[in-house]
Amino acid sequence: MATEKTWLVISYDELSLAKEAAKKLPQGENALGFDRDLKLWFAKPGADLSVLQRWRPDPMSQAPTKLDPREEFAQVLTEAGFELDGPPEMDGQLHRVKTSEDKSGQKTGAYTGYLDGTPAGWYQNHRLHSDPIKWKATPSWVDKPAQHHLRALAAQKKQTREAEQARKHQHHAFRVRQLFALLPQAEASHPYLRRKGIPLTQGIKQDRQGRLVIPLRNAEGDIRTIQRIDKTGFKSLKKGAQKTGGFFVVGGTVKAGQPLLYAEAYATAASIAQATGLPVVMTVDAGNMPKVAHSLAQRYPDHAHFFLADDDRKNATNKGVQKAQEAAELTQGTVIVPVFTEAEIKQNLTDFNDVQQSQGIKAVTSQIAPYLESGVKKSAPEVNPAPPVENNESVVRPTSQTPIQNEQAPQVERQVERPDKKEPSHVENRIEIELILSEKADKGPQFTPLNLDTLMQNITHRYENGTVVYFHQGERAFVDHGQQITMASPQASQNNTMVLAALWVAKQHYHGKIELTGSDAFKQKAIDVIAEHRLEVVLKNPQQQHQLERAMQRLHQDKEAKSTEKPQTDALVANRETVTPQKTSSTAPPEPSMEVPLTGKLLEHRPAPYQFKAEKGMSYFVRMRTKEGEKVIWGKELEGALNDSGMKTGELITLRCLGQQPLTLNIPIKDAQGNLVRWEKKEGHRTQWEIASAIDPRLLVADEKDAFPPSALMAYDRATFDKIQQAVLTQTGMTVPLPSHPSDGLWVQPDGKGTTKTGHPDRGVLPTTHPDSGKTVMTAHSPEGKMRLHLVQGQGDSVQGMVWHQGAYRRALSKSQWRALFEAQCRG
Structure with a gap:
């Protein structure tokens, strides 16, 4: 089965035979497609490749060359x-x-x-x-058939390289965001800042080596890489991360009506921001300036763009001016080149920070101000502005109060490409997007509190003719054109799941206002979906916003009416369409059904009076949002099941009741003074629950190497681990066998968790011996007297011991987050 576009070599004579063999995809479209640029056929994702083997390119094909x-x-x-x-x-x-x-x-x-x-x-x-x-x-x-094979092979390998490059970029971006979040704010007295005579901009941090760390974000606000600057001015970027299109805003936020100023390096941008009082977009280098300008011009088409170039006159090609000109052509902008005296030119001064250092900040202001006031080029190379691009369907436009903020931004693990091409002139049902980079949107990282986790597992997408096409369970659902989202068919417009997914994409990827267009039925359905799922979107059409508010009021009234007529019970029933309260006695809640597990998002869990009625005894409840709506499940044992599962609020869980299970209780017996004298056994029954993640962890990280590479692992001495564990077993009287020796050692991940991963890290430095090694740090027992946790001091700042987890005693080794682990286990 094809998982990506798979290139084929099909001659005209065999085309009908190939189409007959490939047939159609489950959603009804042809399994084969044709690329007019490459003049090659390809199998679409989902096509059966086993019937197309005869048309796969020959990997042995090579083009002979005259030289090696x-x-x-x-x-x-x-x-x-x-x-x-x-x-x-x-x-x-x-x-x-x-x-x-x-x-x-x-x-x-x-x-x-x-x-x-x-x-x-x-x-x-x-x-x-x-x-x-x-x-x-x-x-x-080389003969023509061989040329076809070579083109197909080259296309397939290029596609594979690009996919691998995108995966690597995403991986590095994830690691960079983790690193940046842990760093402290930079010091305003940093030697580089003092030497350049510039202030520190908010959002810049500092690493352990004393280097300034500047986050570079893409137009969607995601951190893609970082630039480090040491005290000498040496600059470096994260190796393997994506620099293209990344930028940092120096000196504040971009607001409506303000011009957009661009400069290459941080010092240059800081000098310009100080001289003009305006924020400046730092693009890192000249080559990246046109790419950044193009992406921001799409978001801010009505802003004036000024490119303050470095004058690289000593080089054979003046790249600073050349790339500024290219950016100006893309945006109909203005190029500003610094002016130097003959003496300064001999000193090889090139940028506006050099102007500040040589002539003072007022000189920078005097050189730039005339351009900002008049908007015409002066002593800058001629640039022919590009004509405006007409696009009747464009709805991406700035709002009156929508600043770009550089300090924080939402972190979205997936990036959707934005095409430049025109959208269809007429679409029946669509969601138009007004893109906003606002202070609220940029206060990342954000976690959307929506019940869409299960839904989005069934949503796939692929790039198609400059758009992103989304599928639900293999069926075309909607198309993201970058400026608007259109439903794929009339059937999709009436499908609540597909409409919900389309609205989520508009909210999650574009962080902006939306407007619903099309039939009245579609608009009403979309409004009802927004209200039902509490989507955090704003409808810019006043009438639609009013309809949304009324829909939310109706839902609230219906919910209150239902809650008084039919309170939720603690039962899991076979028919989840309706939850019917079971008859209960005054002494105990009913035994839950064991027939149907419940899957949904964990919204809330805590102790409370049973059914929230003060006259009833204390119990424990779990509130979940499932595809049928919110459910409340009661049971005292739910607390322990949740602690054992390790699941947290906001995660997708599967809850299963295993029914009444026999249980031997250890009852504490105390004397008149309240001192514990002995434990007595008592037989009883208790409802047993099973809670687990609804998402297979292997789907989140396909290869553990992607999560923590060997260089990030930390060593821990296995002999010391065995020695301390044996002491723990002696202290507790347990007979749990030690694990077999791993051939590659025992390692700890950066988050403090142990790992079974094989392979040696780049550094094998062991933690130092702790003077209290082997001493008890914490113990905990359940109300029945059963030991739940026994931890002792290990090497360095690590702890190790035994923990009751998921029905058995487990050997534990942890460090950075261990106190939180203790508290969670004690609560269980």
């Missing part, structure tokens, strides 16, 4: 000023090398080479080239 590709590529690189130590690596990876103009330790040359299909690659001498230069090996003659 490595030798030919080496000649090209050498001519571009690269100093190679040997043949270039043709492994598809990025390689940096020294160029003829580099000083010791510098590597301003970069290249990537491929050997699949026709050998090809790219290279860039950053001192000479403003953009990467593509290269392809010189081929000899």
Whole structure:
């Protein structure tokens, strides 16, 4: 079964045969598609590849070349000023090398080479080239069928490389966000800031090495990478992370009516912000400036754009000015180049921070102010502004009070591409989006309190002709055009699940106001769905917003009426469409049914009087939101089941009642003074519950290496672990056997949890021996006298021991979060 677009080689004579073999996908569309640019057929995701094997490209196909590709590529690189130590690596990876103009330790040359299909690659001498230069090996003659196979192979490998690159970028972004959240705020007295004469901007942090750490976000507000600056001014980016399109706003927030100012480096941006009193978008370098400008221009089309270029006049190509011109052409903006005296030019001063250092902050103001006042270019290179792009369907526009804020932003694990192409001129039912980057939206990280976890497990998506098409259980549901979301069919418009998912995408990905268009039935259905699921969206149409408020009032009134007529019980019944209260005695609640497990989002759990009636005894309840609505389940034993499960409010759980189970209780017997003298056994019964995650953890992290690479693991001495565990068993009188020796050692993850992962970390430094090693840190027993936890001091700041978890005693090893673990186990 195809999981991605799979390229095929189908001749015209065999096309009908291939279509007959491929048939159609479950949703009714053809299993084969055609790419007009590559002139190749492909199997769509979901197609049966076993019947298409004869049309798969031949992996043995190779294009003959006149020279060895490595030798030919080496000649090209050498001519571009690269100093190679040997043949270039043709492994598809990025390689940096020294160029003829580099000083010791510098590597301003970069290249990537491929050997699949026709050998090809790219290279860039950053001192000479403003953009990467593509290269392809010189081929000899090859017949046409072989050309088709080579093109298909190349397309498949390119697609695989791009998917792998996207996965790596997402992985690095996740790790960067984790790292950045733990760092303290930077110090305003940092040596680099003092040397440059600039202030500290809010949102910049500082690492243990004393380096400034600047988060670079994409247009959606997600942190994708970080830039580090040490006290000498040396700058570095997170290796392997996504820099393209990333930026940081220096000196405040962008507000409606203000111009958008752009600069390359932080010091330059800080000087400009200080001189103008306006926020400045820092793009890291010149090459990234057009990409950032393009994405922000789409969000803020009515703002004036000013690009304050670095004057790289000493280089063969003035990349600073050239890229500023390119950005200005994309946005109809203005390029501003700093003006220096002859003496300053001889000193090789290039940017506006150099102007500040040499002439003072007033000089920066005097050079920039005329451009901001008049909006015309002055002494800047001529730029022909691009004509405005007409788009009648565009609904992405700024609001009157929607600032960009650089300090925090929502973290969304998935990024949706935004096409530039025009939308359809007419759509029946759609959700139009007004995108907002507001203070509220940027106060990340956020966790959406919606009952959509189960739903979104059945939602898939793929990119199709510049849009993102979403499917529900294989059926086309809706299409995200970037500026509006359209329902895929009249049937989808009437499907509550698909409408809910479309509204969630509008809320989660775009953080903005929406407007419903189309039939009255669709608009009313969408409003009812918003109200029922309490979606945090704003309808910018006043009439629709009024309808939403009325719908929410009706739901609230209906809920109050139902709660007085038919209170929720503690039973899990076979028919979950209605929850019928069972007859109860005055002494005990009824025995729950064991027939049907309940799956939903855990909303709340705590002790309370049974059925919230003060005259009844204390019990424990769990409130869940399921696909049928909210459910309240009662049972004293639910508290222990929740603690054993480790599940938390907001997570998806499956709750199952296992019925009445026999239980031997240890009853504490105390003397007249209240001292415990002995325990007495008593036979009884207790309702047993099972609570577990409704999501298979393997679906969240396909490979544990993706979660914690070897370099992030911390070593722990196994011999010491065994010795202390044996002492714990002696202290408690338990006979739990020690685990078998893992061949690769025992490691601890950065979050303090142990791991069974094999492989050695990059560093094997053991924690120091603690003077109180082996001494009891905490013990806890259940009300029946059963030991629930016994922990002692381990090595360093770690603890280890035994914990009752999921019906059995488990060996425990933890560090950073152990106090919270203790409290949770004690509550159980």
